[in-house]
Amino acid sequence: MSRHEVKERTMLSHQRRPLEVEMIGEDRWTEIRRLHHEERQSISAIARQMDLDRKTVRRCIRDRRWRPYQRAARVDTLLAPYAAWLRRRAPEVRYSARILYQELKSRQGYTGSYETVKRFVAPLRELSGNEALTQRRFETAPGQQSQVDWGQARVTFRHGPASLRIFVLTLGFSRRSFYWAYPDERLNQFLEAHERAFAHFGGLTAEHLYDRPRTVCYPNREGRVVWNPTFKAFAEHWGFEPRLCRAYRAQTKGKVESGVKYVKRNFLPGRQFVDIVDFTEQLGEWNATIADTRVHGTTHEVPLARFERERAHLLPARRQPSFLSDARVSRIVARDWLVSFRTNRYSVPFRLIGKPVEVQAREGRVRIYHAGELVATHPLRTGQHELAIQPEHGPGAVARNARTRYATGGPRTSNSNPLTLDVEIRDLALYDTLADGLAEMPS
Secondary structure (H helix, E strand, O other), X not given: OOHHHHHHHHHHHHHHHHHXXXXXXXXXXHHHHXXXXXXXXXXXXXXXXXXXXXXXXXXXHHOOOOOOOOOOXXXXXXXXXXXXXXXXXXXXXXXXXXXXXXXXXXXXXXXXXXXXXXXXXHHHHHHHHHHHHOOOOOOOOOOOXXXXXXXXXXXXXXXXXXXXXXXXXXXXXXXXXXXXXXXOOOHHHHHHHHHHHHHHHOEXXXXXXXXXXXXXXXXXXXXXXXXXXXXXXXXXXXXXXXXXXXXXXXXXXXXXXXXXXXXXXXXXXXXXXXXXXXHHHHHHHHHHHHHOOOOOOOOOOXXXXXXXXXXXXXXXXXXXXXXXXXXXXXXXXXXXXXXEEOOEEEEOOHHHOOOEEEEEEEOOEEEEEEOOEEEEEEEOOOOOOOEEOOHHHOHHHXXXXXXXXXXXXXXXXXXXXXXXXXXXXXXXXXXXXXXXXXXXXXX
């Protein structure tokens, strides 16, 4: 090799070295230290796994604090007194030179031009972009972590358009996900969805990663984040450790974000739904036949097959009693005037079709409320996929009672006969039960 080639290679290596330092974001720095201190991996092994120079890995292990690389910016004389403030403030306003200029003028007494601020911010913004481009999705061990999030969907039911919230819990190792639809994101629904997911997987991971919804945490008067006490009690009840994404860094839970996008792109297009019950049933079938069995784009494995290696590492859930034994949960009454609760269905007055109700199990009975008023009670069913139907809730009772035929709030069709309601077709066993109940009523 000629002297000129050696010199050129040396120059290139010196040019790359600062850029490599620049590329190490906090997430990668944390992962390097975890692999070394917790998994006892060598510096060489970590360097190969993360495609880094061993000197870079050694520096990350040595440094007790993450220190972002900052490219030296050309500082105008007028801007020099504000350089430290600008470097600290720029990420908070997403590197907007206009906002920084406005704040400098109004709060700091800056007298220079906007173009000067813009030139200063440009390399900082570029540095931020490079770090974002080099973020990696770090793998977690089997049974270690789940990621949890809500998605939103606008759909059209038979009674009209509706906005749904889709709960998604994704197992970090296998990428197997659980989905469930709700009318809102209230705490009871949030906790109930967790328990549905635990039952679906037959267990739960040691930790769960969240963005920062108020159902999980909220800031106190001092600006510090505190846990929602009910949610914290729920986590302790089930024995998992909740973790939070860093503020404004929701992409750190990218596995579940991908699950939300997958529902919107693969499940929703071209489908029709009768009501929220039908939506959830179709969602469950799609999850079992499509989502669980496709080859995942990141792991290049089938989630259901990869789950077999994760199953034994989950915390057991089947023997643990529900945290929500007495809590009320929200439901939307389906077109067959039934509401689903713990895999079973209970009837309510059919005038409430399409309306929200709250369901509560207590002392062996299911109580159903609408607008704070008790509208139905049933014995609590202990099996699965059972029906509890009271004939007086159905349209046949209204047809036999002229005084309540045109009761306020009842669903109306083009035909004035309530018996001709357009009801979703379900399992024939449901209609056998309905027929038996109606036959027992006096004519």
